[in-house]
Amino acid sequence: MKTYFRVLKYIKPYKAHLIASMIFTIFYSLLNGLSVYLTIPLLETLFNQHGVNAKTVITKKLNTGATNWLNGLEEKISTTFNSFVFEGDINQILLRICFLVLFAFLAKNIFGYLQSYFLAFVEQGMIKDLRNEAYFHLHKLPMSFFKNEKTGNLISRITNDVQVVQNSISAIFLNLIREPLSILVFLFIAVSISWQLTLFSLLVLPVSIGIISWIGLLLRKQSAILQEKLSEITTILHETITGVKIVKAFGMESYENKKFSEQTKKFFKLVLKITRIRNSSPHITEVLSVFVGVILIYYGGQLVLVEKSLKASEFLGFLFSIFQMMPPIKELSSVNNRIQESSAAADRVFEILDTEPKIKNSKDSISKKSFDDKIIFDNVSFHYDDSEELILDSINIEVKKGSIIAIVGSSGSGKTTLVDLIPRFYDPTSGKILVDGIDLKNITIEDLRAMMGIVTQETILFNDTVKNNISYGIQNCTDDDIINASIAANAHNFILELPNGYNTVVGEKGTKLSGGQRQRIAIARALLKNPPIMIFDEATSALDNESEALVQEAIERLMNERTTFVIAHRLSTIRNADRIIVLDKGKIVQDGKHDELLSDENGIYKKLYELQFREL
Ligand SMILES: Nc1ncnc2c1ncn2[C@@H]1O[C@H](COP(=O)(O)OP(=O)(O)OP(=O)(O)O)[C@@H](O)[C@H]1O
Numbered sequence: 107m108k109t110y111f112r113v114l115k116y117i118k119p120y121k122a123h124l125i126a127s128m129i130f131t132i133f134y135s136l137l138n139g140l141s142v143y144l145t146i147p148l149l150e151t152l153f154n155q156h157g158v159n160a161k162t163v164i165t166k167k168l169n170t171g172a173t174n175w176l177n178g179l180e181e182k183i184s185t186t187f188n189s190f191v192f193e194g195d196i197n198q199i200l201l202r203i204c205f206l207v208l209f210a211f212l213a214k215n216i217f218g219y220l221q222s223y224f225l226a227f228v229e230q231g232m233i234k235d236l237r238n239e240a241y242f243h244l245h246k247l248p249m250s251f252f253k254n255e256k257t258g259n260l261i262s263r264i265t266n267d268v269q270v271v272q273n274s275i276s277a278i279f280l281n282l283i284r285e286p287l288s289i290l291v292f293l294f295i296a297v298s299i300s301w302q303l304t305l306f307s308l309l310v311l312p313v314s315i316g317i318i319s320w321i322g323l324l325l326r327k328q329s330a331i332l333q334e335k336l337s338e339i340t341t342i343l344h345e346t347i348t349g350v351k352i353v354k355a356f357g358m359e360s361y362e363n364k365k366f367s368e369q370t371k372k373f374f375k376l377v378l379k380i381t382r383i384r385n386s387s388p389h390i391t392e393v394l395s396v397f398v399g400v401i402l403i404y405y406g407g408q409l410v411l412v413e414k415s416l417k418a419s420e421f422l423g424f425l426f427s428i429f430q431m432m433p434p435i436k437e438l439s440s441v442n443n444r445i446q447e448s449s450a451a452a453d454r455v456f457e458i459l460d461t462e463p464k465i466k467n468s469k470d471s472i473s474k475k476s477f478d479d480k481i482i483f484d485n486v487s488f489h490y491d492d493s494e495e496l497i498l499d500s501i502n503i504e505v506k507k508g509s510i511i512a513i514v515g516s517s518g519s520g521k522t523t524l525v526d527l528i529p530r531f532y533d534p535t536s537g538k539i540l541v542d543g544i545d546l547k548n549i550t551i552e553d554l555r556a557m558m559g560i561v562t563q564e565t566i567l568f569n570d571t572v573k574n575n576i577s578y579g580i581q582n583c584t585d586d587d588i589i590n591a592s593i594a595a596n597a598h599n600f601i602l603e604l605p606n607g608y609n610t611v612v613g614e615k616g617t618k619l620s621g622g623q624r625q626r627i628a629i630a631r632a633l634l635k636n637p638p639i640m641i642f643d644e645a646t647s648a649l650d651n652e653s654e655a656l657v658q659e660a661i662e663r664l665m666n667e668r669t670t671f672v673i674a675h676r677l678s679t680i681r682n683a684d685r686i687i688v689l690d691k692g693k694i695v696q697d698g699k700h701d702e703l704l705s706d707e708n709g710i711y712k713k714l715y716e717l718q719f720r721e722l
Pocket residue numbers: 250253490491492497515516517518519520521522523524
């Protein structure tokens with residue numbers, strides 16, 4: 107319930123639309139009642155075609171048990187109504203009634219349309235805001251969050267779950283406003299025709315409504331499970347589509363197909379179960395309704411034919427009213443289930459919103475636009491949240507502006523983790539990192555990251571044009587700037603050869619380009635940003651000689667006159683480095699220039715050199 111109130115807070119910007127929708131709902135319900143009520147004089151006129159004065163028939167009223175004010179009100183309405191309708195000859199009366207019926211239905215449908223339009227505006231607006239907020243919040247969350255959450259699951263929450271919340275919002279608004287109102291209107295009509303019959307119906311109706319609601323409850327439970335299954339399917343889909351190359355390379359198609367079909371089979375079974383319940387529901391409802399109807403017809407028939415205390419037209423009008431009451435009562439009985447269902451979905455969305463962004467600007471963060479002197483790692487240690495094991499252990503480094511620091515070490519030694527601390531993708535567990543003497547945590551994240559360019563091993567390009575990929579995140583750059591950066595990155599020539607040059611769309615993650623081309627686009631992007639600090643994770647994959655040389659040249663331009671941290675895999679890079687840091691199990695075990703490090707026969711560097719670098 108708490109969750110639901112939280113969802114309702116999103117109504118605020120749409121209050122005016124909601125009020126409009128409520129007003130139209132009131133008109134809709136009243137006209138709905140009127141259109142049923144009008145059947146009585148219509149039938150009366152038709153039944154009394156042989157000259158009986160219809161006016162006298164419908165004014166015969168009502169009854170003993172209803173409260174006085176109700177009697178009075180009803181009396182007043184019917185007198186006004188009758189004096190308007192039953193004037194003139196039978197032809198005029200018929201024409202007037204037909205006109206009234208037409209007007210009532212026309213107006214009812216116009217109000218019905220307006221009511222649903224405004225309600226859709228409210229619910230779609232709320233959902234848009236909720237979806238945006240969840241998405242915006244995702245960008246504030248730390249890298250660790252994304253490592254722990256499955257991508258498909260996150261996507262499913264922001265798409266499917268938000269949808270479920272939306273479906274229920276409208277249902278609940280209708281249930282809380284339209285349905286009670288409809289029930290009241292029809293109840294008023296029914297009581298005004300015959301309170302005994304109404305009382306009798308109210309005894310029989312709840313039984314059938316109870317059964318129908320129970321079916322609804324079953325349905326809700328199942329659909330919550332369905333939502334989870336859907337999220338699992340999305341997860342598998344996302345994983346295999348993004349990892350399609352690996353699936354193919356390892357010949358895992360049939361394994362993945364089996365995994366997927368197991369999920370779709372579970373989904374299929376569940377949907378069938380739901381469909382079984384759902385499809386049986388209208389039939390059961392119909393049989394129950396007819397059952398109730400037959401009992402009512404028998405009892406009402408007695409009143410009409412035997413006791414003659416009720417007109418046939420009134421009885422039919424009564425039956426219409428009672429049957430019009432059934433769907434709203436049925437809907438109302440499912441409000442609670444709907445709230446439960448949407449709350450479960452909303453909870454999954456709010457879980458994202460409630461995840462605290464651990465890495466954020468502190469109250470006294472300062473703006474810093476330039477890098478002037480040095481970066482210091484002061485006794486930095488780090489472990490990931492899910493384990494106490496130190497991935498970086500007492501790291502002390504001082505990096506002067508303009509120098510190139512190569513980081514080497516065996517796989518898993520902590521190289522990526524070390525460079526991830528510089529743009530604050532993670533914060534050190536202990537110790538601190540200082541830029542020009544200021545702790546990173548005290549510099550606004552926006553300024554800190556603006557000072558850095560990052561080229562990762564796996565080049566991330568967006569499904570957009572080459573031009574937009576190069577200028578990603580850079581405002582106010584001209585086409586010439588983009589071309590110059592591409593020339594410096596040795597990318598210009600191949601870009602010109604693409605089907606639409608700089609306007610060629612590169613495909614999702616840049617799949618339409620080769621590995622070397624993607625890297626050069628990423629380098630052009632970094633060159634265009636022109637940051638004073640570069641973090642660079644060299645690709646391990648071997649490129650052919652020509653592209654290797656082109657990429658290497660581009661990298662050298664990128665490092666030129668910048669402070670560069672490079673996770674090095676190429677001999678030329680370590681030779682160029684001012685300093686090489688050798689990591690082993692999170693500790694710096696050697697530190698110096700290439701030749702110095704190589705001269706230590708027992709050092710890890712020599713072994714690494716022989717294994718990794720020599721033949722490259
Ligand atoms: N998000 C994470 N959560 C938990 N442990 C992690 C996470 N990322 C990395 N690790 C662990 O931290 C250690 C260091 O990883 P890191 O990626 O920094 O090594 P690396 O030297 O860059 O390796 P490689 O050269 O293979 O990329 C590894 O043991 C790894 O299992």
